[in-house]
Amino acid sequence: MDKVVTQADGRISRAAVECAFCGLYGICKLAGLEQPEEQTLLDYMVSRREPIPQGGCLFNAGDPFQELFAVKSGSFKTYAVLESGREQVIGFHFPGELIGVEAIAAGRYPYTVKALESASVCRLELQRMALSGEQQASFQEQLIAAMSRRAQQEQWVPLLMGAQTAEQRIALFLLSVACRFAVRDLPSGEFRLPMSRSDIANYLGLAVETISRMLQRFQNQRLLVVHGRNLRLRNLSGIRSLAGIGPLTTTPMPLAGVE
């Protein structure tokens, strides 16, 4: 079941989501499959963009909203540069996940999005929605569903915030990542954390050193195996216990079946 591509040197390849598990799938399907001969809709609304190199920006804070993105492969971080000059990581984005929904109403992207590794995205130009005529309704319905799923996913965040110890917080973070991979049918037992320790620290409000120490501790407790940014979760229910959410399920997202 695990689709991990472990290479000779033990490194894990960049993940890419299957279209069937992408946040935009319902929309792609509408545009492409429902009208087999008429590919125009797909071409208008959903298109692939040229790959983005590591460190490349999808857009910057303040840019006018033009399109919604879904990560096809690779990963991103979103961050804001605060007036104080501090850079605050807002979140990470993995294959299949939507980027930019916050900008639909506001008309501007409120943060900057940077590729953590070479990555590719599908994009959806909402402006062209009007062109789709009668399909508009089902199109919008799909978008609403996608945004709702995204909101559901975001529930990990307050859970993370509620953690009282660094141990809890990091355990929860790992679980949230694994869960997000699992939902998209990506390998969730063994994967690569594409972001630096300092990105994680910034995101979680901890010191970089604490991340190192805790991962080390987890490894000593046989809960997981760390090789740089590569991670293998060995004892999921153990990690869950540390995270303070008890061995299984009843959590925001279906943690059941992660392994």
Next chain:
Amino acid sequence: MDKVVTQADGRISRAAVECAFCGLYGICKLAGLEQPEEQTLLDYMVSRREPIPQGGCLFNAGDPFQELFAVKSGSFKTYAVLESGREQVIGFHFPGELIGVEAIAAGRYPYTVKALESASVCRLELQRMALSGEQQASFQEQLIAAMSRRAQQEQWVPLLMGAQTAEQRIALFLLSVACRFAVRDLPSGEFRLPMSRSDIANYLGLAVETISRMLQRFQNQRLLVVHGRNLRLRNLSGIRSLAGIGPLTTTPMPLAGVE
């Protein structure tokens, strides 16, 4: 400009949002105003529910999704009961804000919502959307916009999580509340925190005592005035500086004009 209703004993009355600043307004307007003589749509889709007493539940975790809510007056907290038995506060909901969007796609509410004070809500039965025929498109458009605004608002949360000290975190929390009030045209310089200290502590991942101590410290620094749950912000840019986001704007939500 401040609509604070300060009563004889110094207590601040329960806030209620004007319809024009409600998250469901676009939808209400569509349903009620665009077809002046036909109120049926409004009746079908948007309706007021009987007031909910303090401590009353809007719905429980696991309940099947039936409707979307918007807070009309009062306030709510959402929380999950983890397998470990611990109760984790997920968030708070103030007048004008939407409740339940996470459940649209999943079909079940993933958390429990409890009234922090006697409160009232407007509800929207999404199932009846199909009845609206040609208005469906603009209806969905409004819903998409509402969900986008909500996503934008949620950006406070990662900011809160990124805070490294209790001082920062609490300052950010106060700002986020003030900002959410301001957006709905509710008094944001002087208001009542409807939740207990322990709810705040749980939400922020801090100890109850820390909340007390910090509020006290802020008061000593003349940044604000605390009277139990009533709060008056005296030096907004001071609080912002403590929060680590610099004196003004460029933050997730238009902090400009909070005062």
Next chain:
DNA sequence: CGGGCTGTTGAATACATTCAAGCCCCGTGG
């Protein structure tokens, strides 16, 4: 009046951060 709940305050402990040093990997340039 007593009990429970919420909130505050004080002292000891535990925890995460900070500061400092060193390692590893990798790309650069001698």
Next chain:
DNA sequence: CCACGGGGCTTGAATGTATTCAACAGCCCG
């Protein structure tokens, strides 16, 4: 080819901060 240097990551010891434990004040409600 190897030396150098930088970034990312780890590890150790000292500091500082938040938690914990405990006690108490205020308030609502029975």
